[in-house]
Amino acid sequence: xxxxxxxxxxxxxxxxxxxxxxxxxxxxxxxxxxxxxxxxxxxxxxxxxxxxxxxxxxxxxxxxxxxxxxxxxxxxxxxxxxxxxxxxxxxxxxxxxxxxxxxxxxxxxxxxxxxxxxxxxxxxxxxxxxxxxxxxxxxxxxxxxxxxxxxxxxxxxxxxxxxxxxxxxxxxxxxxxxxxxxxxxxxxxxxxxxxxxxxxxxxxxxxxxxxxxxxxxxxxxxxxxxxxxxxxxxxxxxxxxxxxxxxxxxxxxxxxxxxxxxxxxxxxxxxxxxxxxxxxxxxxxxxxxxxxxxxxxxxxxxxxxxxxxxxxxxxxxxxxxxxxxxxxxxxxxxxxxxxxxxxxxxxxxxxxxxxxxxxxxxxxxxxxxxxxxxxxxxxxxxxxxxxxxxxxxxxxxxxxxxxxxxxxxxxxxxxxxxxxxxxxxxxxxxxxxxxxxxxxxxxxxxxxxxxxxxxxxxxxxxxxxxxxxxxxxxxxxxxxxxxxxxxxxxxxxxxxxxxxxxxxxxxxxxxxxxxxxxxxxxxxxxx
Amino acid sequence: xxxxxxxxxxxxxxxxxxxxxxxxxxxxxxxxxxxxxxxxxxxxxxxxxxxxxxxxxxxxxxxxxxxxxxxxxxxxxxxxxxxxxxxxxxxxxxxxxxxxxxxxxxxxxxxxxxxxxxxxxxxxxxxxxxxxxxxxxxxxxxxxxxxxxxxxxxxxxxxxxxxxxxxxxxxxxxxxxxxxxxxxxxxxxxxxxxxxxxxxxxxxxxxxxxxxxxxxxxxxxxxxxxxxxxxxxxxxxxxxxxxxxxxxxxxxxxxxxxxxxxxxxxxxxxxxxxxxxxxxxxxxxxxxxxxxxxxxxxxxxxxxxxxxxxxxxxxxxxxxxxxxxxxxxxxxxxxxxxxxxxxxxxxxxxxxxxxxxxxxxxxxxxxxxxxxxxxxxxxxxxxxxxxxxxxxxxxxxxxxxxxxxxxxxxxxxx
Numbered sequence: 001x002x003x004x005x006x007x008x009x010x011x012x013x014x015x016x017x018x019x020x021x022x023x024x025x026x027x028x029x030x031x032x033x034x035x036x037x038x039x040x041x042x043x044x045x046x047x048x049x050x051x052x053x054x055x056x057x058x059x060x061x062x063x064x065x066x067x068x069x070x071x072x073x074x075x076x077x078x079x080x081x082x083x084x085x086x087x088x089x090x091x092x093x094x095x096x097x098x099x100x101x102x103x104x105x106x107x108x109x110x111x112x113x114x115x116x117x118x119x120x121x122x123x124x125x126x127x128x129x130x131x132x133x134x135x136x137x138x139x140x141x142x143x144x145x146x147x148x149x150x151x152x153x154x155x156x157x158x159x160x161x162x163x164x165x166x167x168x169x170x171x172x173x174x175x176x177x178x179x180x181x182x183x184x185x186x187x188x189x190x191x192x193x194x195x196x197x198x199x200x201x202x203x204x205x206x207x208x209x210x211x212x213x214x215x216x217x218x219x220x221x222x223x224x225x226x227x228x229x230x231x232x233x234x235x236x237x238x239x240x241x242x243x244x245x246x247x248x249x250x251x252x253x254x255x256x257x258x259x260x261x262x263x264x265x266x267x268x269x270x271x272x273x274x275x276x277x278x279x280x281x282x283x284x285x286x287x288x289x290x291x292x293x294x295x296x297x298x299x300x301x302x303x304x305x306x307x308x309x310x311x312x313x314x315x316x317x318x319x320x321x322x323x324x325x326x327x328x329x330x331x332x333x334x335x336x337x338x339x340x341x342x343x344x345x346x347x348x349x350x351x352x353x354x355x356x357x358x359x360x361x362x363x364x365x366x367x368x369x370x371x372x373x374x375x376x377x378x379x380x381x382x383x384x385x386x387x388x389x390x391x392x393x394x395x396x397x398x399x400x401x402x403x404x405x406x407x408x409x410x411x412x413x414x415x416x417x418x419x420x421x422x423x424x425x426x427x428x429x430x431x432x433x434x435x436x437x438x439x440x441x442x443x444x445x446x447x448x449x450x451x452x453x454x455x456x457x458x459x460x461x462x463x464x465x466x467x468x469x470x471x472x473x474x475x476x477x478x479x480x481x482x483x484x485x486x487x488x489x490x491x492x493x494x495x496x497x498x499x500x501x502x503x504x505x506x507x508x509x510x511x512x513x514x515x516x517x518x519x520x521x522x523x524x525x526x527x
Numbered sequence: 528x529x530x531x532x533x534x535x536x537x538x539x540x541x542x543x544x545x546x547x548x549x550x551x552x553x554x555x556x557x558x559x560x561x562x563x564x565x566x567x568x569x570x571x572x573x574x575x576x577x578x579x580x581x582x583x584x585x586x587x588x589x590x591x592x593x594x595x596x597x598x599x600x601x602x603x604x605x606x607x608x609x610x611x612x613x614x615x616x617x618x619x620x621x622x623x624x625x626x627x628x629x630x631x632x633x634x635x636x637x638x639x640x641x642x643x644x645x646x647x648x649x650x651x652x653x654x655x656x657x658x659x660x661x662x663x664x665x666x667x668x669x670x671x672x673x674x675x676x677x678x679x680x681x682x683x684x685x686x687x688x689x690x691x692x693x694x695x696x697x698x699x700x701x702x703x704x705x706x707x708x709x710x711x712x713x714x715x716x717x718x719x720x721x722x723x724x725x726x727x728x729x730x731x732x733x734x735x736x737x738x739x740x741x742x743x744x745x746x747x748x749x750x751x752x753x754x755x756x757x758x759x760x761x762x763x764x765x766x767x768x769x770x771x772x773x774x775x776x777x778x779x780x781x782x783x784x785x786x787x788x789x790x791x792x793x794x795x796x797x798x799x800x801x802x803x804x805x806x807x808x809x810x811x812x813x814x815x816x817x818x819x820x821x822x823x824x825x826x827x828x829x830x831x832x833x834x835x836x837x838x839x840x841x842x843x844x845x846x847x848x849x850x851x852x853x854x855x856x857x858x859x860x861x862x863x864x865x866x867x868x869x870x871x872x873x874x875x876x877x878x879x880x881x882x883x884x885x886x887x888x889x890x891x892x893x894x895x896x897x898x899x900x901x902x903x904x905x906x907x908x909x910x911x912x913x914x915x916x917x918x919x920x921x922x923x924x925x926x927x928x929x930x931x932x933x934x935x936x937x938x939x940x941x
Contacts, residue, residue, distance in 0.1 A: 159664070161660050161661075161664035162664050162666060164625075164627050164651070164658070164660070164664070165658065165660060165664040165666075165721075166666075166677065167626075167627070167650075167651040167652050168625050168626075168627070168651050168652070168654070168656060168657070168658040169652075169677050169678030169721065169722075169725060170652045170653070170655070170678050170680060170725055171652055171677075171678075172650075172652055179666075179677075180666060183666075183668040184668075258667055258707075259667055259668075260663075
């Protein structure tokens, strides 16, 4: 059997593997005769669904506005310190949203930083952070970079000739922005908005911590004692997420014509005069909220925990050794998951680049759909499947099943990056090696692997980063004795151990910050 | 009034450039009739086009001075080619006229309106100047009709006007098409229609044919020239290509290092260049040393008559087409100016020879079949109009900085 056929079989298997979770949910819904229509008919279902959709819509719109405004302000306005703010603006990306929520809860907690700063000014008790607006605020602050990054790139490279032509044709700057600039950046804004929407739909940590009843929260709450509701909600969430992707794709397809975005001419700065100061203050305010405040709150609690080693009560509990162990095992598990994911995806990537076929594209579609599937849906399917297997105790909450979950969730990311890696090896080079007498394995070892390595490392790095930040899958599927930073932060927050949560969060943010820098920002203009 | 207009348009007024090419012939009658003439028909202009006057325009980007003291005026209805090498400031000048850059000092007038200078800076959207840029800048998200109507605002006759200008550029019926479904030439015509639709007071065309292939470029040059003529448009065409400048402009202004070096009709600029640099920028040029005495100059090719009085040591401009190469045995060859053929290039329609002549290498071009071969001795004879001569001191400077020579391999001054 030659390598090509092996790859094809592998690709087919992958397609089935990635379709499995959703397929399994459908099957379970039927098998358990969970009365889908009955459950859909009661308010208990529509409430969470409505909340999920409302939150996703509100956060997407807000993130698109904040991200676009930040991008536009840092590219087009003559703000003092423009480049500095521009480099800081994508950094909220490094906070997983449950860490963001943790930070805001810690900030406003009794005895927290906000109380300390505000009580001398006469503020008595601070509001409790919960509900729709809390979730909306936290999710918007930590997801706007998904819009900011592509929109900024687009604005920087958009050919100024379009806007100049519009000016010369008699339109004022505001009209030019509405009729030319916005249509030109729309693809970037809406692609970013799609990511934010998916992220919000699948978010579990922030809405659970901030007590806003969405589908993810209902899935989690009902998973033990009300399986049919949990299953139906899982299916519903999966369908909504896929629906959002399909909708965005079809909207994108209807657009025709593309703006040349390869300009070497630098964009023209708008001279704001004295208005530059309030504009700059607005940008700084966003960064204060999304970056400085959460870091300060986490650092404050971690610091108090370290400064009071003896106190074993509530917020001050700090287990330094536990943090260290969790860090080590998080890194180890993430590395294993990254390596496995990349290896599993490589044949499909090779197939897609070198031997494109209908079957490969179909598999790729299923893999990509996996990206849209929320982590908690995948986790739910895997958990239920494992629990009702005859050998359940052998696989349930084991490392292999956990890694399989990560592969399902982040396979699409790895597949994309791996395709770029395979693309970095021109077919011509393999052919040349062949005419020079190198057989399959020698070609792979001496020509293809060395050229693919940087791309594959990048693919692995992306998976590594995502695994570190993933909460619901880790929470539901990790082996009970395996400490993971994300799940430990969660546990600490359940017990309101703010110092512990703060320190763990800082470690997680620092690690994800380094990786984000290496993988995302270093390649952009900020390096 | 409308009747009078129609009559004028039907038979071009004396002094108007005769419509050339199919646009001019086919559309000449439509262009100036009815609405367009009524809408902005001021005194003394057709279709609302006005004259342009630039006074003392200066511009620097940081420490580098881009424009010095630019004075330029164009009468209403005339087309000026602004010719210069890349980086000479011509595009910056056009951007200043359009209002996309702000000049450091100087004034810009269009018609009787001050657009810039004396603390005034009219925003680009309020200038009513049509611009056709280097890049294709059609809005890709709008149809052809949407693009052309973009500058029309809320005018009541949008549809009719869009149809009218599209007809001018021979694209009637293309309203619904999207720009990316058109060829490069069609896109550029839509861009012209879009610039014309709001009835600008003048047009700026900044290297409008640069992105097109040679064949299409020539075709479009002819059509646009005819259209501008038929409309009576005031237009500036920026180009670095001297052929294009000569084809497109009623007049040519040659620019170098941010200054206008010469301004005149194409024939004037070509046959009486004011500086050696202009001479070699607008065409291949040979320079030989000479000593002037009144209306003649003594050169190694013999005593030649000059166009204007000269004295002392001079450099004499000889265009390659005016140097004839004769076999030493031929009749009329006096043998005093003998050179040796170093290299030859045969183009079919012409033959170019590089001839070593004393310390110099001269370029000679002839439309005849080559009668000599490389290595042959030949006699050089000047066979052209009275020559132009420059003081030798000017020449020395040009040789020293040695740049901007066209046709480098055949360049005689190296």
